[in-house]
Amino acid sequence: MSQLFFPEYDSFDAALPLVIFGAGGLGREVAVLIHQINEAATAPLWELRGFYDDVAPAAATVAGLPYLGTAADLNAAREPLHVAVAVGSSAGRAAVVSRLTSPKLFFPTLLHPGVAHEPYQNLQLAEGCIVQQGCILTTDIQLGRFVLLNLGCTLGHDAALADFCSLMPHANVGGAARLETGVYLGTNATVIQGVRVGAGTIVGAGAVAVRDLPAGITAVGVPARAIL
Template sequence: MNTEKKKIAIVGAGGLGREVLMLLHQINAATPKWDIVGFYDDAAPAHPQICGYPYLGQVDELNNIDHQLYVAIAIGNCQAKTDVADRLLNPLLCFPVLVHPSVICKPEQGNKFGEGTIICQNCVLTTNVTLGRHVLLNLACTVGHDAIIGDFCSLMPQVAVSGCVRIGTGVYGGTNSTILQNCKVGAFTIIGAGAVVNKDLPDYCTAVGVPARIIKQTA
């Protein structure tokens, strides 16, 4: 059996980057898998070490890597995450799916996850859930049956997605927000913390409140 750990770097040296570092440690505690090499970020941190791991340079420097390297994009802002992923063109870079050992979810239930997806502690995904590329489910999110969550979405802690929901590309779900059964949320829409979405939302809007109402439309 091959027990060699795979080298992985974290893109994003802020708070979410440190949380992803914690996630990797927790995965390793259950099944030793990752050799964490350090952090990349366009903004150099105040100190060259982040939680004991080195700052290795700006994001574009990853395109010069001459060996296989796994990369976790730890960026919550959906547009920024999209832009960073578009810049990483090196074919030697791989984007693993990272799932905390506590997550309740089974592939045999028809669940599908795109590359680079990160699923944090205590999330629950039921059946026939589809997550796109580079989706973040932060702590204790729940996703119901037949939900589809598009590429580059970021759902913050305790977001509840009901069954048959359709979420477009780059949607940001604020902490403790809820999207009710059968609702559709357009691309790059922002849902405020604690909001309850009970009807469809268009692309590029911001919606807050209970029930959620649109307070800003940017396209």
Template structure:
């Protein structure tokens, strides 16, 4: 797992060029996050959006639609990319397609989220942490993890690559989420519980015991309703 410690990404090159892959609602929210970062410390020159499905209009939130993943791979200059795709499967698919060596995937953290060296938090490349999130200490987030608005992550938790937490999801201390895990809005994983790879925990569900890989679980307590 590739991880970046906070002190390694705290200072980015001023006005570095960046594009957003994903021209939908999450893409506009990530644009807002970038604007909030820039308002505190000018960091990114956001040039526009890429998406393999063209939006209905030539601009998104006032910025141009620039093309597909193939067009992005063809860029000839170093370029940072924020992958704004909510689905773990979809986000992993996009990352697999973006293969050009000049592309990089910075960690993006809202400026009001407390993250300092004393918290001992490792964040993998491409991870996005939105406004209102609380992370305590000794936490590992894998590559391209998404923490949407107002999520909490407790001590010693481990979130695998491409895990996605929707708004106000909660992960207890020492919990572990496998790669590709998806937690719906207000879902909760209590202390020490393990969630298997690619498992979906539905909105408002509470996982009070370990859940296997490749299932969808809902309810309180969470129970499997389907498997992949």
């Protein structure tokens, strides 16, 4: 599992260089998260240097920071860099990570300082996870690599989310639910207790999964059903 960078636990002699891959709206939201982590720490943990994206933004700057280039440019970095991958799509985020191959790149787990994360909760978060403001994780929860929890998501006891899962704002995962690799939950989607969702499945905004869903489908409605 990755080291977690929690302001009250960690201090560094100097802020670590960090860039964001993804120059869209989510990237700007992750920049806010970085500022919030720094503000909660006794000294800034991160030196936020700018944005990378394979599609150049319309302006030379994003949220007041420079656009620095593509994945190829990031792979060519001459110094160690920490990278936050701010791509909302599960498949898109996995594709970006597969292209970032330089041994000089590191992927910290970033968790909003207001999210409870005491040792007795037994939260296991792998590298590259991003957990935004307002999320609630209760106890004995596992997040795989590069899991995204957007604003206000809730995860119940013993929930397990595999690599590259994406939860949009206010998505809810019940106790002992299992989300396999690359599952995407839309805004306000819910997976109730004990339900398993197969790899790559999309649960649409507001949908409620009340029984297991197979891999590779899109499910909508209450209860959630596959659409053609």
